[in-house]
Amino acid sequence: MTNWDIVWDSRDLLWQGFLNTLSLFSVAIALAFLLGCLIVYRLEDPKTRWRLPLRSFIDIMRMLPFLVLVYLLYYGLPSAGIRLEAWWAGLIGLTFYHGAYFAEILRGCRVTLSNGQIEAAYAHGFTPSRMFIRLILPQLMIQARPLIGNQLVYALKDTAFLFIITVKDLTWAANSISATYFVPTEAFVAVIGFYWLISLVMEMAIRYAGRFGHKRGFDHV
């Protein structure tokens, strides 16, 4: 029996890890994107009291390593009386961390958007929320798509940190296979292949989105 057979025999473990990574990643990314949009929407209003807290939230998240945030949620919060399961701590950590990054990306694009069309929309009687959803957000998403794609890859890579707080993800699967059967090379090569596959699919999706943006005349980004 070669080492690859051993890895093949423990494919259930790998598959479980893959599904766990994928579900955690996709749920967290969807929530993080929503959070990012909400923050940018809140910052639309120039007189809002939320400006300072939101900006400092974004800056703090950008200066903190992801693992430290997860440590805070998983090891730190119990001393404040809140006990989270590892999976939930990971999900919340991913959502807040990458939500802040999405907010920063969208905000950066928002600054470059021309003011004329927004004034025109106001003149046509758009409410702020309608204008944000129908006018600003679609343009931001098309313009920021390369940066959003990068951020998706970063988020995928950050899920691997959750193995440290005992989330049973892909890296955990590789680690436990290699610890049980002592086949580190094959187990990790298989898992790296999985990660590569996910990021290749995402890259293809972003390229497809690029073609869509090209059709809509967003070529200058």
Next chain:
Amino acid sequence: MDASAWPMLLEGAWTTLWISGISIAIGIISGLGIALLRIAKIPVLEQCLVLYISLGRATPLVTLTLFIFLTAPSLGLNMDRSLAGILALSLNTTAFNAEVWRGAFNNFSRDQREAAMACGMTSFTCFRRIMLPQMVITSLPGLVNEMSFLIKGSPSIAVIGIVDLTRVTNRISAVTYEPLPPILAAAVLYMAIIGGLIWLQRIAERHANRLAI
């Protein structure tokens, strides 16, 4: 957490800093080398480098670190923990830096290269005297950005037992049974390190803008 925890935290911060620093230096230089090799378009090598960059960008640091540390003995290499950590961090950051350097090379103004050729410079002299100094300036923001990503990813070396700034919090809380204070202190230290880098980046960008005109 009492006063004796601070020296431990600072020691952890120092470990993080020196391992990241060495990896950053390796990553910038080998990134330039790989970018140049890719630009040279040597048939088989080019495809290998594309594969490496694609894989290097997609592999999580934790997974890469564990992979290197656990695989090295089965290949007959006796690898030190710190060495494995440095190798993983620099393999990762090289892939990103290579793209930054390549972008700077491809966006370099054609006029200047043609002028250099017309003046009789060999392509090596032109690269060393004309292109490289300007490429350093244009790619500096991207490189510094990559540095802060590397430091944010550096806690991954804790999985192989290096006592860096993140892992040191476990050691302190194992004694005091109070995990929150050391983690908060570590967070503050990380923010100081990365905040310093962002500040440097702002200065670099300002200089780059001034020199680009």
